[in-house]
Amino acid sequence: MTIAPGKLSEPAVGAFVAAVNARDKDAFAALLTPDATMSDDGSDRDLQDWADREIFSSNGHMEVVTESDGGRTLVVSYRNDTWGEMRTAWRFTVTPDGRISRFETGQA
Template sequence: MSLLKIVMLVALTSCGYGHDHSNIKNMDTSLLTHPIVKDAIDALQAGKADAWFALFTADAELYDDGNKMDLKKFFGAAIGHERFTSIDKVENKGLDVYGRFHSDKWGDFKTYMKFHVNAEGKIYKLEIGQADY
């Protein structure tokens, strides 16, 4: 095999962090019991920004490790480049999700997402951050 073919094969199968992502598309989401949270995680995993943003109120708030962020700007850049690689635990009636996460920019780490859903079934607040569990 030529050097060019080897380089192309490596580039197409690796994100540069020396690990396999084959489990991402088939990740077990059976722990996700809240339907809105499941829809959100499914949209994030599939890189579907329209489906993701449709689940939020127009004025939804995002907090990253306690710091208020612009939800549309943050996830506009993240969707398609960030995803869970495993769901490890779910708490708070299915609204708090903890798992291993991959970011093309930041690498791999444990994270949490805490969803706040209003009576109309829309996410009005999302808290995210690195988790230690």
């Protein structure tokens, strides 16, 4: 059983999942603050380079298994053409105006 993006408690996170699954770079970019940062498995990465490699050029797809922390923490079955499918944890920092200023992902 997965949670549809539109059913997530935090609208910005739901929109993030929807943009990833649609591979919509413009919608993805619009959700982020200009200075947004991210980390993968505990190491900060260049967000644009990482997103291009891990999401957009490799057909990334998120199926949300659980949410917590008001929808800002997810456990996701994530798959892409590079790594196959894996269970990952995602944590989001959302600004008061509803944009994502940071996300952290890694093995769950």
